[in-house]
Amino acid sequence: MAKIGVFVGSVFGGAEDVAQEVVETLTANGHVAQLYLEPLLTEFLEYQNDVVLIITSTTGQGELPDNILPLYCALNDQFPLLPNLHYGVISMGDSSYGEERYCGAGRQFDELLQQLQATPLAERLDIDACVNFDALEVTLPWLSGFIKQVV
Template sequence: MMAKIGVFVGSVFGGAEEVAQEVVCYLVGAGHQVELFLEPTLEDFLGYQQDLALVVSSTTGQGEIPDNLLPLYQALNDSFPLMPRLRYGVIALGDSSYGEDRFCGGGRQFDELLAQLQAKPLTERLDVDACVNFDALEVAMPWVEGWAKQADAA
């Protein structure tokens, strides 16, 4: 069954954006209807609350959400729309050398907020450590394949 998937990207230096673009190519190739949001708004996100959302976020500064994704995070946090029908996934990019409390903080915060909004994760969040995986796609693509299988089954 074809799923409608919104891919919401938080990127500072383009790494998360590159991962998201590969993910979109894969999902489209698998027959899903996919849209990529590089400057996502609350309205964009709410358009998927009956469908699937995939958040691909790098981490900036002290474990923060990148500037292009932060307005969406703040808007969701402020308006707090409960979304029990939303199914989602999070790919969090980080670097463990910055410390455990900051590691993958951008994606981790988004994952926690979506859980509070009663959205349902299809699978566990993927935390990609730049110290271990120089090429994030090596771990992101197998994860996405599994995530997409869950989407098909749901």
């Protein structure tokens, strides 16, 4: 059983809906999962020896949603090395905005966590709203693989 923090970046609620289903699935698989909709650095650092899952939509020109931006900025500014942290990223976007912007928020978080020496448990999942109208159709199979990697 792992302790997993699920940190959400959402504007219109799509990422939040996915995150709620993810937390239910993690809990059903015996893990202790906590959802953070207005995530703070102190909450994030409570998981530095555990597992975090970032679930974020992408806004505008590939930016992070306002509710998760302060966490990203705090991690980037304080730059705490997290060699014992394991993580996963589910990034939601729309490929019609162009390759550089597509899933930009999740890509930024993934890159930052790697710079902080955290270890990914699975390849980042990029969900294209142009292809997958129901994000859970691709999230749940990915989550199944992610759960197998959680120790």
